[in-house]
Amino acid sequence: MELLLKTCVLRRNACTAVCFWRSHAVQKPSVKKISTTSPRSTVMPAWVIDKYGKNEVLRFTQNMMIPVIHYPNEVIIKVHAASVNPIDVNMRSGYGATALNMKRDPLHIKTKGEEFPLTLGRDVSGVVMECGLDVRYFKPGDEVWAAVPPWKQGTLSEFVVVSGNEVSLKPKSLTHTQAASLPYVALTAWSAIHKVGGLNDKNCTGKRSVTELHRLQLEKHRVYPPPSLPPLCLYRVLILGASGGVGTFAIQVMKAWAAHVTAVCSQDASELVRKLGADDVIDYRSGNMEEQLKSLKPFDFILDNVGGSTETWALNFLKKWSGATYVTLVTPFLLNMDRLGIADGMLQTGVTMGSKTLKHFWQGVHYRWAFFMASGLYLDDIAKLVDEGKIQPVIEKTFPFSKVPEAFLKVERGHARGKTVINVI
Numbered sequence: 001m002e003l004l005l006k007t008c009v010l011r012r013n014a015c016t017a018v019c020f021w022r023s024h025a026v027q028k029p030s031v032k033k034i035s036t037t038s039p040r041s042t043v044m045p046a047w048v049i050d051k052y053g054k055n056e057v058l059r060f061t062q063n064m065m066i067p068v069i070h071y072p073n074e075v076i077i078k079v080h081a082a083s084v085n086p087i088d089v090n091m092r093s094g095y096g097a098t099a100l101n102m103k104r105d106p107l108h109i110k111t112k113g114e115e116f117p118l119t120l121g122r123d124v125s126g127v128v129m130e131c132g133l134d135v136r137y138f139k140p141g142d143e144v145w146a147a148v149p150p151w152k153q154g155t156l157s158e159f160v161v162v163s164g165n166e167v168s169l170k171p172k173s174l175t176h177t178q179a180a181s182l183p184y185v186a187l188t189a190w191s192a193i194h195k196v197g198g199l200n201d202k203n204c205t206g207k208r209s210v211t212e213l214h215r216l217q218l219e220k221h222r223v224y225p226p227p228s229l230p231p232l233c234l235y236r237v238l239i240l241g242a243s244g245g246v247g248t249f250a251i252q253v254m255k256a257w258a259a260h261v262t263a264v265c266s267q268d269a270s271e272l273v274r275k276l277g278a279d280d281v282i283d284y285r286s287g288n289m290e291e292q293l294k295s296l297k298p299f300d301f302i303l304d305n306v307g308g309s310t311e312t313w314a315l316n317f318l319k320k321w322s323g324a325t326y327v328t329l330v331t332p333f334l335l336n337m338d339r340l341g342i343a344d345g346m347l348q349t350g351v352t353m354g355s356k357t358l359k360h361f362w363q364g365v366h367y368r369w370a371f372f373m374a375s376g377l378y379l380d381d382i383a384k385l386v387d388e389g390k391i392q393p394v395i396e397k398t399f400p401f402s403k404v405p406e407a408f409l410k411v412e413r414g415h416a417r418g419k420t421v422i423n424v425i
């Protein structure tokens with residue numbers, strides 16, 4: 001227990017350091033606060049669960065304790081909008097509870113079972129109400145967005161506490177409703193594409209390719225090429241599950257970085273993904289998906305948002321022995337720990353990941369897993385792309401706060417075409 005607490009303090013100190021590093025303006029550290037609509041209230045409305053199960057376990061309460069700042073790097077945000085992701089539906093049913101309970105803050109969960117009442121919801125767009133002593137980058141009244149890690153209390157409530165290093169200033173061009181559709185899926189895609197895949201705006205940009213094309217044309221025809229030449233993108237990306245929350249963001253960021261994008265989705269989503277910039281679209285229900293993929297040039301990078309049987313064929317479409325990478329978001333990491341316990345679950349996970357990585361390495365391609373990462377710094381980068389008009393929020397449906405269970409049912413039914421957002425205010 002003592003070790004756990006020490007680890008926690010160290011982690012908090014690290015977070016504080018990141019917050020400090022992010023400081024733009026030097027301000028005197030002081031607790032800053034703006035008053036809420038009901039300044040003396042200690043409770044707030046929230047959607048919570050008291051046990052894991054089907055949709056009926058979702059309970060609305062007016063009496064959830066308003067969260068307080070426990071650490072100097074934390075901020076309290078008044079939630080204007082949140083969203084529902086597949087992970088919320090899975091967590092409602094108990095997915096990941098074994099590992100997440102280990103990670104929950106010891107101040108909030110003292111003994112087994114005390115994660116309840118649990119608030120779900122990972123995305124928030126809202127207004128900073130109060131800042132801890134070490135928070136320099138934000139002040140009360142700032143409009144911010146964030147994605148809250150799954151081991152913390154979620155955002156389907158009037159207020160939420162997050163670490164300063166998980167928060168970023170909301171893109172000015174978006175409303176709160178629009179902004180709440182992005183952080184969780186955007187940070188997941190960013191983690192897979194940028195952190196794990198190593199891609200960025202430089203190494204897959206089309207500019208280098210245009211220069212290459214010009215050089216080839218000059219050599220061939222000895223004339224300057226006409227200005228209407230299409231850019232030749234050298235970097236080829238395949239996105240499986242392109243029509244959902246992560247996929248619709250991933251298409252846009254890869255296009256912002258000028259890659260060539262092939263999107264795999266259902267036929268009825270093809271118009272949507274084309275509008276987002278996909279160059280080629282393949283209907284996975286057409287019955288000849290693999291033949292269609294074979295007719296295309298091999299890929300440098302595959303982002304798999306579907307998992308399961310896709311692993312058995314998708315890696316065949318990567319370029320061999322050229323550093324090409326397959327990244328999947330669908331991993332057995334949390335499930336293994338739910339089924340086998342922490343130690344055996346981690347062991348099983350390590351063996352599975354290690355053997356798959358090695359097997360594919362010998363076949364000339366990289367095989368990787370990626371996970372959501374809460375990061376205000378990455379959100380800053382994403383906000384820039386949004387304000388430059390390179391990323392649009394893709395919202396399929398918006399629900400009022402009173403209809404959270406309906407939003408869960410919608411996400412649970414699947415076939416998402418973008419995101420499901422909750423207007424909390």
Ligand SMILES: NC(=O)C1=CN([C@@H]2O[C@H](COP(=O)(O)OP(=O)(O)OC[C@H]3O[C@@H](n4cnc5c(N)ncnc54)[C@H](OP(=O)(O)O)[C@@H]3O)[C@@H](O)[C@H]2O)C=CC1
Pocket residue numbers: 085086087185188240241242243244245246247264265266284305306329330331370371372414415416417418
């Ligand atoms: N590792 C991590 O930390 C994270 C993992 N994830 C996981 O990533 C996955 C994607 O997340 P998210 O985008 O939010 O999910 P969504 O539910 O928003 O989107 C999934 C999309 O995939 C489509 N789809 C389903 N089956 C196929 C298929 N065989 N081929 C192509 N498309 C298909 C669905 O539409 P349709 O069925 O109509 O074709 C839907 O549009 C989820 O499994 C999620 O659990 C998400 C976030 C973090």
